[in-house]
Every structure is written in C-alpha cells, then in structure tokens.
Amino acid sequence: MFKKLTFSLLASASFLGCGLAHAQSVEAASPYAEPTVIYGQPAPRPVQRTAYAAQRPNSNLGGGFIEFLFSDGAHGQRYQQQPDAPSQYSYEPRPRMMSPMEQEQSVYRREEATDPARPAMDPKYLPQTVSYDGKEGPGTIVVDTGSKFLYLVQDGGKAMRYGIGVGRPGFTWQGVKTITAKKEWPSWTPPKEMLARRPDLPRYMEGGPENPLGARAMYLGSTLYRIHGSNEPWTIGTNVSSGCFRMRNEDVIDLYGRVNVGAKVVVI
Known part of the structure; x- marks a missing residue:
C-alpha cells in the first residue's frame, strides 16, 4: 500500500x-x-x-x-542548471608553419620595414617573375650588370628576377662561370688586393649578420667573385662592390634554395 x-x-x-x-x-x-x-x-x-x-x-x-x-527536507535549498559557458577552444584555422628558410627571410623583411633610418630601395628591384626569351636554359643564372638585375631562368619562357648591387667603375666584368660552392653564413677573408686598398679592414670575419657576405654565398669558379647577401640592402641597384654581386639577404636566401652547385652563371 x-x-x-x-x-x-x-x-x-x-x-x-x-x-x-x-x-x-x-x-x-x-x-x-x-x-x-x-x-x-x-x-x-x-x-x-x-x-x-x-x-x-x-x-x-x-x-x-x-x-x-529525496533530500534532508530543506525546502529553501534549490539547484539550478547553469547555461553553457563560452568554449575555451578557438576554431580559427592554424597558420601555416614557415620553413626555417622562410623564417630567416621574414626577419630581414621586418627589419627593413621598421628601420626608417635606412634609405628606401627602389621597388623595381624587388623579386618578381618576368618573361624571358633568351637562349639560356632553365636553371641558368644570367647577370645583367648594366641593368643591375639577376635572372634565374625557368621553364615556360619565364625567369625569376632579382635586383643586385654590382661592381664599381673599373670592377665590372663579363664571362661564363659555374657555381663551385655554396655556403650559409660564410666567413670572410678579404683578399690581399682589397687589403692593399683598404688596410683598415679586418683580416678575417666570422659569418653572421654583420659579415659583409650576408646570409648566403655562391662562389663563382676559381675566382674571388661571389653572389652573396648583404647587410646593406639600400645599396641594391648601385655600383658598389669590388666585382661581386650582392643581393638583399632574403633574396639571396631564396636564390640559394633554387640553384645547385654546378649551375651555369652568365655575366653580361
């Protein structure tokens, strides 16, 4: 009952x-x-x-x-179901992870963008893909010292074009060379000819951001000439070197990743 x-x-x-x-x-x-x-x-x-x-x-x-x-009989006690709190998790897409090379490039882009004391470089020297109708095959580097552009020939009548700094009057040259070595953050030993002109230069410098060879160097044949980076990007588009071809650090990092030892280099 x-x-x-x-x-x-x-x-x-x-x-x-x-x-x-x-x-x-x-x-x-x-x-x-x-x-x-x-x-x-x-x-x-x-x-x-x-x-x-x-x-x-x-x-x-x-x-x-x-x-x-079902309780101790305390009528005043009440339990209310609470509304859901906002989720602590974010559903935003994850940003793409940059490669070490891209991370290194981004450092120099940020430095140039945030340092108003540095002269601005002409935007025409920024890297871009252009048409190419020359006779050189894909993988060849063509250096046009007159226009201060370096071209990396690609398939389909295209080329990657980079702005460069070239030799001062009396230090320009022409010829065909081969990339015989590639180095990251190379050290620098000024040749005796340069030391004769500039005895104030150090006899040796370890690789690093202050090194005039910059982040990468590609050595041309048995010569003292190189395609290398620069810690003075505002000099791109000028006659400034002793015969080497200098690029912005982020641009030489990009070129370095695209070419191999043995690549042909045509200097005109």
Missing part, C-alpha cells in the same frame, strides 16, 4: 512539477552571437539549456516536493 501511494504521489508530482517549472522557465542567453566557423564550415550551435526559476517558498509540490522526498 505504501509503495503504491509513493508511486502515485511521484507520478502526480512529476506531472505538476514539469508544468510549473516550464511555466516559470527563464531562457538563458546564448553566449554565441553568430555560428563559429570551423575551417570554412559553420559549426553547430551549442544546445541551449534552460535555467529553471526557484520554486515559491510555500510550495510543497512540483520540483520542491521531489527534493523534499
């Missing part, structure tokens, strides 16, 4: 309690104004839950009555 009475009371309380609770429900505000995009696809909106209002203190029915049966 007691079991039947309890079951009947529970059923009635459940019906009345649901009706009362829903009649007094308070809809929780969604923490999301718009759907979050996950890699280009709209994410499903989070399920909204309802925070139920507290029962009237003098009510012995509904949710309060159920709590009375």
Whole structure:
C-alpha cells in the first residue's frame, strides 16, 4: 500500500512539477552571437539549456516536493542548471608553419620595414617573375650588370628576377662561370688586393649578420667573385662592390634554395 501511494504521489508530482517549472522557465542567453566557423564550415550551435526559476517558498509540490522526498527536507535549498559557458577552444584555422628558410627571410623583411633610418630601395628591384626569351636554359643564372638585375631562368619562357648591387667603375666584368660552392653564413677573408686598398679592414670575419657576405654565398669558379647577401640592402641597384654581386639577404636566401652547385652563371 505504501509503495503504491509513493508511486502515485511521484507520478502526480512529476506531472505538476514539469508544468510549473516550464511555466516559470527563464531562457538563458546564448553566449554565441553568430555560428563559429570551423575551417570554412559553420559549426553547430551549442544546445541551449534552460535555467529553471526557484520554486515559491510555500510550495510543497512540483520540483520542491521531489527534493523534499529525496533530500534532508530543506525546502529553501534549490539547484539550478547553469547555461553553457563560452568554449575555451578557438576554431580559427592554424597558420601555416614557415620553413626555417622562410623564417630567416621574414626577419630581414621586418627589419627593413621598421628601420626608417635606412634609405628606401627602389621597388623595381624587388623579386618578381618576368618573361624571358633568351637562349639560356632553365636553371641558368644570367647577370645583367648594366641593368643591375639577376635572372634565374625557368621553364615556360619565364625567369625569376632579382635586383643586385654590382661592381664599381673599373670592377665590372663579363664571362661564363659555374657555381663551385655554396655556403650559409660564410666567413670572410678579404683578399690581399682589397687589403692593399683598404688596410683598415679586418683580416678575417666570422659569418653572421654583420659579415659583409650576408646570409648566403655562391662562389663563382676559381675566382674571388661571389653572389652573396648583404647587410646593406639600400645599396641594391648601385655600383658598389669590388666585382661581386650582392643581393638583399632574403633574396639571396631564396636564390640559394633554387640553384645547385654546378649551375651555369652568365655575366653580361
């Protein structure tokens, strides 16, 4: 008899309690104004839950009555379901990881962009892909000392063009050479001819950002000439060297990654 009475009371309380609770429900505000995009696809909106209002203190029915049966009888204690908090996870696409070479290039781009004391380089010397209709095959480097451009011939009648600094008057030259060695952050030993003209120069310099050969060097044949980087990018497009071809560090890093030892170099 007691079991039947309890079951009947529970059923009635459940019906009345649901009706009362829903009649007094308070809809929780969604923490999301718009759907979050996950890699280009709209994410499903989070399920909204309802925070139920507290029962009237003098009510012995509904949710309060159920709590009375299965608790210590403290009518004043109520438990409300809380709305979902905003997710702590971000669904923004991950940025593409840069290669070590790209990271190194980006350092020099930031330095040039944030140092107003350095003279601006003419934008025409920035790297770009251009048409090429010469006779040299893909993989050949063509150095045009007159226009101060270096071309890396590619397939399909195209070439990568870079701005360079070339030799001062009396130090320019022409010919065909081969890349015989490649070095990252090369050390520098000024040749005796240069030391005779500039006895103030150091006899040896370790590789690094202050080294005049810059981040990369490609050695041309058995000569003292190189295609190399520079810690003075504002000199690109000028006659400044003793016969070497200098490039911005980020540009020589790019060229270095595209050519191999044995590549042909045509200087005109």
